[in-house]
Amino acid sequence: xxxxxxxxxxxxxxxxxxxxxxxxxxxxxxxxxxxxxxxxxxxxxxxxxxxxxxxxxxxxxxxxxxxxxxxxxxxxxxxxxxxxxxxxxxxxxxxxxxxxxxxxxxxxxxxxxxxxxxxxxxxxxxxxxxxxxxxxxxxxxxxxxxxxxxxxxxxxxxxxxxxxxxxxxxxxxxxxxxxxxxxxxxxxxxxxxxxxxxxxxxxxxxxxxxxxxxxxxxxxxxxxxxxxxxxxxxxxxxxxxx
Amino acid sequence: xxxxxxxxxxxxxxxxxxxxxxxxxxxxxxxxxxxxxxxxxxxxxxxxxxxxxxxxxxxxxxxxxxxxxxxxxxxxxxxxxxxxxxxxxxxxxxxxxxxxxxxxxxxxxxxxxxxxxxxxxxxxxxxxxxxxxxxxxxxxxxxxxxxxxxxxxxxxxxxxxxxxxxxxxxxxxxxxxxxxxxxxxxxxxxxxxxxxxxxxxxxxxxxxxxxxxxxxxxxxxxxxxxxxxxxxxxxxxxxxxx
Amino acid sequence: xxxxxxxxxxxxxxxxxxxxxxxxxxxxxxxxxxxxxxxxxxxxxxxxxxxxxxxxxxxxxxxxxxxxxxxxxxxxxxxxxxxxxxxxxxxxxxxxxxxxxxxxxxxxxxxxxxxxxxxxxxxxxxxxxxxxxxxxxxxxxxxxxxxxxxxxxxxxxxxxxxxxxxxxxxxxxxxxxxxxxxxxxxxxxxxxxxxxxxxxxxxxxxxxxxxxxxxxxx
Numbered sequence: 001x002x003x004x005x006x007x008x009x010x011x012x013x014x015x016x017x018x019x020x021x022x023x024x025x026x027x028x029x030x031x032x033x034x035x036x037x038x039x040x041x042x043x044x045x046x047x048x049x050x051x052x053x054x055x056x057x058x059x060x061x062x063x064x065x066x067x068x069x070x071x072x073x074x075x076x077x078x079x080x081x082x083x084x085x086x087x088x089x090x091x092x093x094x095x096x097x098x099x100x101x102x103x104x105x106x107x108x109x110x111x112x113x114x115x116x117x118x119x120x121x122x123x124x125x126x127x128x129x130x131x132x133x134x135x136x137x138x139x140x141x142x143x144x145x146x147x148x149x150x151x152x153x154x155x156x157x158x159x160x161x162x163x164x165x166x167x168x169x170x171x172x173x174x175x176x177x178x179x180x181x182x183x184x185x186x187x188x189x190x191x192x193x194x195x196x197x198x199x200x201x202x203x204x205x206x207x208x209x210x211x212x213x214x215x216x217x218x219x220x221x222x223x224x225x226x227x228x229x230x231x232x233x234x235x236x237x238x239x240x241x242x
Numbered sequence: 243x244x245x246x247x248x249x250x251x252x253x254x255x256x257x258x259x260x261x262x263x264x265x266x267x268x269x270x271x272x273x274x275x276x277x278x279x280x281x282x283x284x285x286x287x288x289x290x291x292x293x294x295x296x297x298x299x300x301x302x303x304x305x306x307x308x309x310x311x312x313x314x315x316x317x318x319x320x321x322x323x324x325x326x327x328x329x330x331x332x333x334x335x336x337x338x339x340x341x342x343x344x345x346x347x348x349x350x351x352x353x354x355x356x357x358x359x360x361x362x363x364x365x366x367x368x369x370x371x372x373x374x375x376x377x378x379x380x381x382x383x384x385x386x387x388x389x390x391x392x393x394x395x396x397x398x399x400x401x402x403x404x405x406x407x408x409x410x411x412x413x414x415x416x417x418x419x420x421x422x423x424x425x426x427x428x429x430x431x432x433x434x435x436x437x438x439x440x441x442x443x444x445x446x447x448x449x450x451x452x453x454x455x456x457x458x459x460x461x462x463x464x465x466x467x468x469x470x471x472x473x474x475x476x477x478x479x480x481x482x483x484x
Numbered sequence: 485x486x487x488x489x490x491x492x493x494x495x496x497x498x499x500x501x502x503x504x505x506x507x508x509x510x511x512x513x514x515x516x517x518x519x520x521x522x523x524x525x526x527x528x529x530x531x532x533x534x535x536x537x538x539x540x541x542x543x544x545x546x547x548x549x550x551x552x553x554x555x556x557x558x559x560x561x562x563x564x565x566x567x568x569x570x571x572x573x574x575x576x577x578x579x580x581x582x583x584x585x586x587x588x589x590x591x592x593x594x595x596x597x598x599x600x601x602x603x604x605x606x607x608x609x610x611x612x613x614x615x616x617x618x619x620x621x622x623x624x625x626x627x628x629x630x631x632x633x634x635x636x637x638x639x640x641x642x643x644x645x646x647x648x649x650x651x652x653x654x655x656x657x658x659x660x661x662x663x664x665x666x667x668x669x670x671x672x673x674x675x676x677x678x679x680x681x682x683x684x685x686x687x688x689x690x691x692x693x694x695x696x697x698x699x700x701x702x
Binding site for chain 1: 546552561675679687690
């Protein structure tokens with residue numbers, strides 16, 4: 001092994017600001033994707049378990065399509081194909097006038113993809129919650145929408161906090177795939193540092209440490225959130241026993 | 243054949259065996275009974291080293307269990323054990339269940355083992371079930387296969403850990419009959435059971451345990467006609483209904 | 485780009501097929517390597533010797549906290565330095581996938597082993613089998629049956645993930661298609677076809693899994 005260590009490169013310019021920029025991009029990209037994917041995924045999960053047959057079919061197809069095509073291929077579809085197949089003026093807007101086109105398309109792609117994964121997680125929570133509470137709520141005169149809103153979804157979310165946490169982490173990790181269409185997030189920036197300086201060990205260590213820190217923070221936050229939920233309303237603890 | 247000398251065992255702070263001593267001679271059928279949680283199963287699992295104990299010594303066929311020079315695997319191959327929940331390997335047929343250990347431990351040939359397995363199945367009255375999987379057999383049949391599996395190792399002593407307590411009432415006798423035949427053939431047996439009828443038919447001695455201690459160790463008829471301790475009297479009055 | 489020209493696909497079938505063959509080879513090697521590493525790591529993880537299980541846990545946590553792309557970059561960079569010679573993207577990718585997927589497989593295997601009832605191990609030990617024999621002949625075969633759906637699902641994910649070989653320019657299915665798309669100037673047709681192929685293969689595998697699960701996990 002013949003390697004010249006040069007750790008201080010990580011605090012030299014421009015590499016330090018490259019890393020900072022990458023971190024900022026990863027955090028905003030995954031954070032925004034989470035904000036879009038969670039309601040979308042919830043909606044799909046509700047459709048899949050709901051009373052309308054068409055909704056169940058749509059939900060199932062959505063999950064099937066988005067989970068069976070590699071994320072990087074979906075990135076290419078959003079970035080290269082989507083602007084070409086929409087009406088011309090909109091396509092022109094996407095290609096020429098959209099600010100940060102890579103970031104925006106990467107965000108849409110990551111959001112829709114993550115929604116399909118979240119939908120499966122939330123659906124398993126809804127199924128674990130079972131038909132008992134559902135029947136009880138419907139029998140008490142609540143509509144389907146209110147049954148989901150006030151009974152089933154609150155139960156399901158409390159049940160799936162651990163898998164939701166790992167899905168949250170998966171979004172952070174998956175955001176790295178956006179580098180394929182030119183989004184400069186952490187992994188891409190560290191790769192760029194490696195290409196410029198050949199100090200790959202230092203660059204990739206920096207990226208690894210940043211991802212590990214993000215994971216750790218998410219786990220701590222999820223723990224706090226879970227405690228908050230089980231304090232508020234008591235349902236958390238009750239359901240968790242199941 | 244088996245010497246149990248002042249055995250103490252703790253799970254953390256909880257003492258589950260205290261000062262247990264007994265000896266079992268060749269050809270004896272010793273029934274171990276007592277209320278649940280009294281340490282009967284733990285004691286016989288110590289005899290083949292499936293449970294560790296902190297103090298005392300157990301000697302099987304002149305070999306001490308707790309000794310660096312003892313090969314525990316070799317010792318176990320001479321001691322047969324039948325479990326409460328049968329523990330047949332669900333992915334293997336009856337014949338394969340019986341032949342696994344003789345082939346792998348005693349390095350016998352497959353033909354020899356299969357031949358012996360068929361004989362043993364005949365002995366327990368299941369000649370027609372050699373190719374079946376455990377899930378295709380009733381509980382009583384499974385337990386008889388489990389007995390055959392232990393016998394295939396030509397053990398010098400057989401341990402039974404509540405062999406009938408997981409069985410439906412109508413299946414208990416088919417298992418007990420096999421055990422009675424085995425006792426009459428001269429096999430040394432240690433049997434944890436609540437089946438006092440079995441003890442009265444073939445038992446040579448009864449060891450009565452309570453709260454981790456051996457309370458009584460008596461010849462069989464004496465124990466039933468004239469138990470010494472109040473605990474044994476109370477126990478017998480509950481368990482012997484006729 | 486006013487009209488579609490789907491013959492771009494039929495014209496390039498040999499290239500695409502060569503790419504798919506590499507993708508399939510990569511998937512097979514990653515699955516075999518990953519499961520091998522996964523079983524070893526899982527056994528270490530379940531070891532009663534604390535330092536070994538801690539080491540295995542660190543291994544698993546570390547690989548599971550970073551994205552696959554970063555792992556690919558790591559190995560692409562590290563393997564030539566460690567071996568002292570250029571090995572090319574193929575071997576780097578295979579090694580990266582083996583270690584990365586090993587971490588995920590080990591969690592599946594660990595859960596499978598822990599799912600086998602404790603009494604089964606006792607019963608095997610009681611007949612005189614050694615610990616290793618008991619794990620090999622009694623615990624693992626049962627664990628594999630219960631793990632089957634998860635192992636197949638993970639293999640499908642690996643099939644999709646091999647497309648990330650794109651980032652180091654290994655000519656798998658996606659990269660081959662990408663080259664053709666650029667050369668022919670027909671990204672729409674090519675990328676749609678690529679997505680369709682991935683979808684059909686993965687969906688078929690999913691259906692196959694559904695049909696065989698009952699039989700295997702009997």
